[in-house]
Amino acid sequence: MITWPNFLSQLFNGAALGALLALISSGLTIIYGTLGVLNLAHGAMFMLGGYAGYAVYAATGSFLLAVVGGSAALVVVGALLELVVIRRFYGRPPEDQMLVTFGIGIVVVELVRLGFGSLALTVPPPAAIAGVTPLGFIIYPTYRIAVLAIAAVVLAVLYVVLYRTRLGMIVRAGIEDSVMVNMLGINVYRVFMLVFGIGAMAAGFAGIINAPVVALTPDMGDAVLVETFVVVVIGGVGSFPGAIIGGLIAGEILSLTAMVDPSYAQVMLFVVMTLVLILRPQGLLGQQGRA
Amino acid sequence: MPRRKMILPVLLTALGLILGRFLLPWLQVAPDTANQVLVWGMFGIGFDLLFGYTGLLSFGQSAFFGTGGFIAAWLLTNDVMGSVLAALLIGTIGAAAAGVLVGLIALRRTGIYFAMITVAIAETFFFVENSPLSAWTGGENGLPGVPAPVFRLGSLVWKVGTGWSMYAFLAGCFFVAMVLAMRIVRSPVGAILTAIRDNPLRARAVGHAVGHYKLAAFVVAAAYAGFAGGLLGVLQGFMPPDAFTFDTSGQLVMQTVIGGSATLFGPLLGAAVWLSLRDFLQAGMGLGGAWKLVLGLVFVLLVCFLRRGLIGGLESLFARRGKAAPDEAAAIDLAAPTLSSVGPSPRRRAAPRFDGPVLEAKGLTKIYGGLSANRDIDFSVNEGELRAVIGPNGAGKSTFFKMLTCEVTPSKGSIRFGGRDITGMDVARVCQLGLTKSYQVNQLFGRLTLRENLMIAALAERRGLFRLDLLRSLDRVPGLATQVEQTLGLVGLTARADLPVAELAYGEKRRLEIGLALAASPSLLLLDEPLAGMSPRERVETVQLLKNIRRGRTLIIVEHDVDVVFELAERITVLHEGRKLAEGTPAEIQRNSFVQEAYLGGVAAA
Numbered sequence: 001m002i003t004w005p006n007f008l009s010q011l012f013n014g015a016a017l018g019a020l021l022a023l024i025s026s027g028l029t030i031i032y033g034t035l036g037v038l039n040l041a042h043g044a045m046f047m048l049g050g051y052a053g054y055a056v057y058a059a060t061g062s063f064l065l066a067v068v069g070g071s072a073a074l075v076v077v078g079a080l081l082e083l084v085v086i087r088r089f090y091g092r093p094p095e096d097q098m099l100v101t102f103g104i105g106i107v108v109v110e111l112v113r114l115g116f117g118s119l120a121l122t123v124p125p126p127a128a129i130a131g132v133t134p135l136g137f138i139i140y141p142t143y144r145i146a147v148l149a150i151a152a153v154v155l156a157v158l159y160v161v162l163y164r165t166r167l168g169m170i171v172r173a174g175i176e177d178s179v180m181v182n183m184l185g186i187n188v189y190r191v192f193m194l195v196f197g198i199g200a201m202a203a204g205f206a207g208i209i210n211a212p213v214v215a216l217t218p219d220m221g222d223a224v225l226v227e228t229f230v231v232v233v234i235g236g237v238g239s240f241p242g243a244i245i246g247g248l249i250a251g252e253i254l255s256l257t258a259m260v261d262p263s264y265a266q267v268m269l270f271v272v273m274t275l276v277l278i279l280r281p282q283g284l285l286g287q288q289g290r291a
Numbered sequence: 292m293p294r295r296k297m298i299l300p301v302l303l304t305a306l307g308l309i310l311g312r313f314l315l316p317w318l319q320v321a322p323d324t325a326n327q328v329l330v331w332g333m334f335g336i337g338f339d340l341l342f343g344y345t346g347l348l349s350f351g352q353s354a355f356f357g358t359g360g361f362i363a364a365w366l367l368t369n370d371v372m373g374s375v376l377a378a379l380l381i382g383t384i385g386a387a388a389a390g391v392l393v394g395l396i397a398l399r400r401t402g403i404y405f406a407m408i409t410v411a412i413a414e415t416f417f418f419v420e421n422s423p424l425s426a427w428t429g430g431e432n433g434l435p436g437v438p439a440p441v442f443r444l445g446s447l448v449w450k451v452g453t454g455w456s457m458y459a460f461l462a463g464c465f466f467v468a469m470v471l472a473m474r475i476v477r478s479p480v481g482a483i484l485t486a487i488r489d490n491p492l493r494a495r496a497v498g499h500a501v502g503h504y505k506l507a508a509f510v511v512a513a514a515y516a517g518f519a520g521g522l523l524g525v526l527q528g529f530m531p532p533d534a535f536t537f538d539t540s541g542q543l544v545m546q547t548v549i550g551g552s553a554t555l556f557g558p559l560l561g562a563a564v565w566l567s568l569r570d571f572l573q574a575g576m577g578l579g580g581a582w583k584l585v586l587g588l589v590f591v592l593l594v595c596f597l598r599r600g601l602i603g604g605l606e607s608l609f610a611r612r613g614k615a616a617p618d619e620a621a622a623i624d625l626a627a628p629t630l631s632s633v634g635p636s637p638r639r640r641a642a643p644r645f646d647g648p649v650l651e652a653k654g655l656t657k658i659y660g661g662l663s664a665n666r667d668i669d670f671s672v673n674e675g676e677l678r679a680v681i682g683p684n685g686a687g688k689s690t691f692f693k694m695l696t697c698e699v700t701p702s703k704g705s706i707r708f709g710g711r712d713i714t715g716m717d718v719a720r721v722c723q724l725g726l727t728k729s730y731q732v733n734q735l736f737g738r739l740t741l742r743e744n745l746m747i748a749a750l751a752e753r754r755g756l757f758r759l760d761l762l763r764s765l766d767r768v769p770g771l772a773t774q775v776e777q778t779l780g781l782v783g784l785t786a787r788a789d790l791p792v793a794e795l796a797y798g799e800k801r802r803l804e805i806g807l808a809l810a811a812s813p814s815l816l817l818l819d820e821p822l823a824g825m826s827p828r829e830r831v832e833t834v835q836l837l838k839n840i841r842r843g844r845t846l847i848i849v850e851h852d853v854d855v856v857f858e859l860a861e862r863i864t865v866l867h868e869g870r871k872l873a874e875g876t877p878a879e880i881q882r883n884s885f886v887q888e889a890y891l892g893g894v895a896a897a
Contacts, residue, residue, distance in 0.1 A: 038403040040350075088595060094402045095348045096598060099548055102350075102541065103591035110584035118580070222537050226414045229407035237404065263422030270415035274396055277408070281399050 018251020019151035027202030043225025049204025078200025236286020335558020337515020343553030346488030351409030357535035359386035359517020364530035375440035386517020498722035498751030551600025682866035728817035748810035798829035
């Protein structure tokens with residue numbers, strides 16, 4: 001039975017899920033836009049973020065430290081991956097880049113499985129934002145509202161970094177023409193390392209703040225990776241605003257379809273992706289001729 | 292395009308499969324492992340055609356593996372059908388049909404988009420199978436009770452059992468699947484697929500309907516996947532729902548890359564390595580779940596350092612040993628002036644007789660954003676003419692040329708070729724009509740030999756836009772070899788014919804670039820800076836080549852070397868700032884004061 005409160009709470013769920021997807025997808029998009037590499041290990045980065053947060057939480061008992069520590073860990077992991085592996089692949093065909101990141105994803109998942117086991121792990125939400133909040137018309141879990149807010153803030157920060165700082169200008173110039181940026185005397189490789197780190201962090205951060213909502217398993221990244229792909233196909237690869245719009249659209253589709261019949265949620269997502277591909281192949285905010 | 296002789300590989304395949312029946316038990320390989328390897332190997336043959344040969348990396352093959360498997364299993368477990376082979380065949384057709392639908396969507400994009408879309412679609416198949424269709428597919432339980440086949444021939448009955456009896460059946464299926472794949476690889480379609488992998492832009496420009504061929508490869512791969520999926524159900528007596536998962540697609544990709552792509556046998560070898568390592572690490576070493584970590588690491592290392600996989604690695608090991616010193620004789624032979632002794636290559640048959648200019652463009656305009664690259668250009672060329680188009684850098688020559696070959700659609704204006712309106716037509720179709728160009732920057736098929744390069748172009752002329760002669764041998768294409776030989780002679784590269792393109796000198800590549808356009812037998816050939824970057828000696832040779840090929844053809848040349856232009860061209864068109872500045876004979880152009888001012892700066896007047 002679909003009632004107004006039910007509908008509204010699903011709308012909220014969709015927004016929270018959408019904000020998370022937007023965050024993860026913006027990470028994928030930043031990496032692809034700057035380095036030209038489609039990171040198939042991105043789902044694994046999301047999962048790894050959750051586990052890194054879990055490890056810090058288990059050691060300190062502080063959720064805030066878990067978020068900070070987990071994010072920092074993912075920046076380091078991302079930067080190291082770029083330095084050791086990805087860097088060898090800039091001159092190679094996109095298929096090779098996909099293969100190697102796919103392999104890295106498997107290695108990361110299996111390492112986590114080795115370290116933490118296959119059983120689901122949970123991180124409780126911090127006491128301050130646990131429980132429920134009455135929103136007048138519906139009663140809604142406080143933490144999910146917080147997730148929505150936190151994701152929005154982080155996206156805003158990412159936006160400011162990309163569009164209002166020197167680093168962002170270099171990154172965006174690198175998207176246009178990395179050779180030229182290099183010739184201008186800017187160390188593109190150091191920027192690339194940082195970008196890969198930030199991209200991995202976006203996914204990892206989403207993984208941590210999602211941990212109190214969905215239990216952690218080593219395989220959780222696969223489904224997220226697929227949804228992220230749909231988001232960027234809808235929004236347009238390499239477009240930061242596209243990732244956000246696409247994320248919100250995908251979140252609402254999943255949530256609202258699930259209200260009617262959960263088994264059709266993913267199918268509906270795909271139907272929308274197909275429609276976009278037919279009507280606007282470059283994605284809603286993608287540019288013609290790119291990628 | 293590997294060697295075209297098929298008898299030996301077929302015999303070796305049969306021998307290997309038969310020997311396996313006796314050697315593997317002796318090596319204490321479990322029959323179930325061997326059978327799984329065969330099923331995955333067959334699944335991989337189709338994927339190798341798609342990825343290794345055509346260059347399309349799909350992470351969604353599980354969709355077709357599952358579709359074929361569940362259709363066959365459903366037919367067999369619901370007593371709709373008694374014959375296992377018939378059910379397998381219907382499953383294969385179902386998977387191929389799904390391949391058509393998915394291909395039509397996924398192939399709208401290339402590269403990473405294609406990969407992402409295949410992943411998303413395959414996941415959707417999994418969700419559909421798991422929930423909405425669970426009444427038919429058994430949802431998370433799969434379909435148990437899939438029977439094994441029974442064959443009757445007169446009074447002889449062979450009831451396929453488990454273990455090595457199943458091996459015989461699967462090996463038979465694998466053999467047929469492999470022989471078919473070998474024929475596809477050696478067919479004209481197979482050759483064109485490798486060309487699409489190496490350079491889709493040029494494959495289209497020489498006149499192949501690239502989109503159709505990609506879809507064909509996609510559907511063939513789906514059919515192989517569907518057949519293998521059906522066999523999985525038969526082998527296990529149970530159709531598992533995890534056939535549809537992303538893991539299945541991933542495992543297929545990894546096995547193919549580990550074994551070696553574009554080899555057909557790579558997936559089989561990869562599956563053997565995968566499954567035996569799993570058994571060894573899991574049971575033998577007591578590593579439990581960590582086996583996949585080891586395989587993941589092996590995979591990453593192979594992609595980093597041995598991209599061509601185990602078979603590719605072995606091949607290059609043997610090739611390095613077998614390789615003789617560089618062939619100096621061939622290099623010297625090249626300088627021999629054989630160019631002029633060869634007549635023009637066969638003319639395009641279609642071109643109907645037609646009075647008036649071969650090519651006529653009216654009011655051609657191209658606007659990019661607020662910038663107009665070309666404005667209101669009227670241009671016409673007569674049959675047999677050699678026309679040059681000159682102009683300073685940025686005059687709009689390249690855009691102009693791209694509009695003439697239909698690579699770029701004009702914002703305004705029309706183009707008629709042989710009396711026919713070709714404005715906005717597909718590049719491949721225009722080439723089929725007899726108009727093509729050689730590129731300013733070489734557009735070759737990098738991993739093929741010189742001869743194979745020319746063959747790709749000649750095939751377009753021989754076979755038309757699209758033809759599905761999957762099982763015909765390349766040798767059986769009438770006139771193909773002659774046309775290739777003639778073109779080789781014309782561009783003076785006969786002695787180098789069997790070298791890979793990568794080993795050619797720059798000037799040779801440049802001549803091959805022109806040769807590719809020539810092998811498509813155009814009646815109107817556009818040459819975009821044919822002399823770009825050549826040494827003086829190469830220039831002399833190429834100018835001679837241009838003189839030779841103009842017999843029986845209409846040529847339009849964009850060239851910066853003004854001396855060559857004045858020597859060769861009958862008429863010259865001068866572009867300046869996107870407009871036509873002047874047109875006339877070389878003498879007229881030399882006298883034209885506008886041209887002198889805008890372009891020649893008085894040098895030519897001297």
